[in-house]
Amino acid sequence: MRSLRTGLSLTGLVTAAALLLTAPAAHAADTPLRDLASAKGKVIGTAVTGSKLTGTYGDIAGAQFSSLTPGNAMKWGTVEPTQGSFNWTEADQIVAFAKAHNQQVRGHTLVWHNQNPSWLTNGTWTSAQLGTLLQNHITTEVTRYKGDIAAWDVVNEPFNEDGTYRSTLWYNGLGSGYIANALTWAHAADPAAKLYINDYNVEGVNAKSTALYDLVRSLKAAGVPIDGVGLQAHLILGQVPATLQQNIQRFADLGVDVAITELDVRMQLPATDASLAQQKADFKSVTAACAAVTRCVNVTVWGFTDSDSWVPGTFPGYGAATPYDENYAPKPAYYGISEALGGTTTTPPPSTGACSATYSVVNQWNSGFTGQVTIACSGASLSSWKATWTYGAGQQITQAWNAGCTQSGAAVTCTNASYNGTVPDGGSVTFGFNASWSGSNPVPTVTLG
Template identity: 55%
Template sequence: MYKVTRTAAGVGAAAAGLLLTAASVLFVSADANAGTPAAHDPAAAAPGAASSGRAAANGATLRQLAQKAGIRIGTAVNSDALADEAPYTQKVATEFDSVTPENVMKWDTVEPARGTFVFTQADRLVDFAQAHGQLVRGHNLVWHSQLPSWVTDGDFSATELRDILHRHITAEVTHFKGRIWQWDVVNEAFNEDGTLRDDVWLQKLGPGYIADAFRWAHEADPKAALYINDYNIEGVNAKSTALYDLVARLRKEGVPVQGVGIQGHLDVQYPAPHDIADNMARFDKLGVQTAITEADVRITLPASATDVEAQDEAYQTLLEGCLLTRRCTDFTVWGFTDKYSWVPGVFTGEGQANIFDENYQPKSAYTALAQDLRLAGRR
């Protein structure tokens, strides 16, 4: 990991001023550009599109800009696209210095049958990352979703299921020991009201499964940073407060929770979480790392110029929250190209959530992130 030289004072008012300046430069109103002929407007064909020269940040990649800003910039990776599509592979290798597997480290892929572990696809991604000087976020060890049927339909006793969970975590973390930078140990454990999700783990094992999972992962690889990861915890709300309270309690008990992952799946229909820096500061004071782990910003189609401005603002809000938080280590987008986005398949009528379009052209959201990173790197 790059050495983070940001201090509490150093990322305070001065950095905030720089970032606000960036926002004022980027978000020129549509009226101000109304007289520009469409033929000469590189964004005219598709809202959010950006010319390659402008979006490429004067030749610097996001990876290069992030290094100067003292954080890692990452992407979730579609392993099939990485293997089969050269433009996709090239962007992953050059624009990002950390990677997160979209699916190939999840339980249904890694342990499809009890006691049978398949790491082939995950190993390929880790090998790719090592070859390109990238760190790997392991995603994930304990989740209510993408479980194989033998787990969900097994009708195991509490003792049996606890042993199954212990063995799974130990086997996977041990397999990748020394090659994973951060693990999302427990993923999406909370409901919106701050109660714990009533999934198979809570039903059979009780709330103690969370502490157990962290202890087992730490035993298997003491050097990996261990995260609890969730969505809709960007701002200060019932869910993020419940997570904060849990992390505070577990750390007092000596449980090795070392990081909080804030996913960052946003929608331009709702205001950007402008209290994210205040929220992240709470976790900073606990002494834990934070990270934006799955950023994307979806739009109801067709996208308008206003939607695109809102998308750019949302991406910047997430990044600025990280840049203004001393222990925030990395900012990861959940896939970088609209070509392989998960959004259209889940949210009917929505899309264009990523920072590159389907043809791998950088969008104005890319430019917005690049501008913030450049300004942060000048401090």
Template identity: 50%
Template sequence: MTPRPLGPATAAALAAMLLLGTASTVSAQPAHDRGDTPLRALADRQDLRIGTAVDMNALADDEQYRTIAAREFSSVTAENVMKWEAVEPQQGVNDFTQADALVDFAHRNKQAVRGHTLVWHNQLPAWLTAGVADGSIDATELRRILHDHITTTVKHFKGKIYQWDVVNEIFDDNAQLRDSIWLQQLGPSYIADAFRWAHAADPGAKLFLNDYNTEGVNAKSTAYYELAKELRAQGVPVQGMGIQGHLDIQYGFPGDVQDNLERFSALGMQTAFTEVDVRMDLPADDAKLTRQADDYRRLVQACLNVRRCTSFTVWGYTDKYSWIPGVFTGQGAANLFDEVFAVKPAYTTVRDTLAAREH
């Protein structure tokens, strides 16, 4: 996903918002003024955290966005501002300003925070990729840099992050370990190292694998299952499987989602839906929105049916700020709220599914 960095004016607005305490709190009236019980209250009755990824530009500039984010969700994830290129733009120089602003917003609104992400093949700082490419950063140095990044970042947020996506998208679409700089330079041992280092930095945070196209039982999710089983047998603190949940209605719904969750649970792991959205070809119509709502329902229901499924996070809650149109040409309308913050059938279906569930 392509980040949208804060400009100086936006960053100043965000700082002023937090300093003056103008960030919305859960007691604020929602701009859409439905008068219904918010999702977070319904999910809480099921011991489930329901979350959203947060766009920091929108958080700074859009009061309606802040209000609904605070009212509806009990967990937030940084869409981009905890990724490596954001927190260490120059080697050895850390900048947690934007990430700290999100954590502060969450604290004000009694929300938990998911950390995303420590090790990924994308959105790496330019100094790192350039150094590996020109040979000035060799394998020994790269391992030290990775250790320091994980340790510094996790320690900075110690006690403030309840789940970390430690390694993100480490398998390719053929269910093989991705040919990233990490695998090329360090070999597969970097995966176990990352979990051990993160656990040492904050033993209280739950540590997750995370990837897309792992919703059902398939070659890719099975590769993760076998990896998790192997690592846990070695004592590596792999504690959760994050299933992103980026769906497209044209491809149908993977029918064995619950079976997939249950096999990770049988290993003693938590599971979580971490980046859910359900895109469609535009323009949206009633039939497409109905199919979308059913996909959301089936994901939520699968999570509710599995005791160790502990959180359900959407990758942005409004089409106004969705990443989908910028990446998937001609597609969009993937979220629970539309571009003007009106609830969609998907929102209503998620709400009703949470409300109907017997605890």
């Protein structure tokens, strides 16, 4: 992108940036991800929130993905918040949506140390009582969705980083045998469902993944029903393990399926062109590693849009971890997945139109001023925007509206609010700010991205 510079008097206007757009794509690749995956004998999935499965969110979830994972709707704390009182509303909603869109459902999760109801975690149970509670929970939930769930994450996150068993309600009360029992009970409730053990930081060959490997091998040797392993793949930008495909293959060689179950790639915010390009490479690398191993059957992203991601709330300063931005526009990461599944991405030709940013000082006094920037498009459009500039005389933004503005030293970055990222052809968006100045107020050169 190229910005155009022009001058500005203190009370005048400046066309601070007029950019020829080499095009953030306004739509996804022509061939949906689910069709590309199917052609390779794979399933492509996403975690979803049931209440959002309408409008654009629902359209994308239904068109692009062949599998849905309830993000929270099937966890114990959701389905049985009070002992003996069940709430299946959101889980039923997701299952019904999947049926209507010819999708699989991946059940998540039956046995976990988190998101359990307080009546369970605060109770005082004998080992026998705890075992009965667990068996009843698994049997009740799996039986309800018998025939509707292709695969269950039966046991979630049983290991510490060093490969020892995690100290949990289940391990402390029942010993490591709870894992085999849970798998056995789930199989009895629905013999057709594929049963998985799921964990994080097990994507590469390391102590934790080796402990999981040894467990699966021992379970198979004992005749316990275990069909697969889930590698969560909550990754940091640029840190896809070099041994990912090797690790997938060694599990496959045990005679079990492998799924990438919770893929996202978080980055420090704000996102840059360079970080988005690296994220594309990371999504492509993970998807390609799965595509290369016959028994790697599923790649599921943990939410497909940044507006539905867990990352910002858990890792302050990080985000932008999914294939779609907050306005449901596909990011480079989307095309990384597509390319790894054999899709061809045609870069849209440069637009003959342009979007420009007009900077104005609308009021000025002895120690401060009010400014605004209007972003307008003609023959082009934006699905999100970012305006950046560097102040030359110590000016400091003190307040902004209709945009999120941050200043580091002299560098200012303003990005769209959740409600005004889209600038259609022929449309415009304006944001404003107050700032301080002293001595002089030279004109900044603004770059629009």
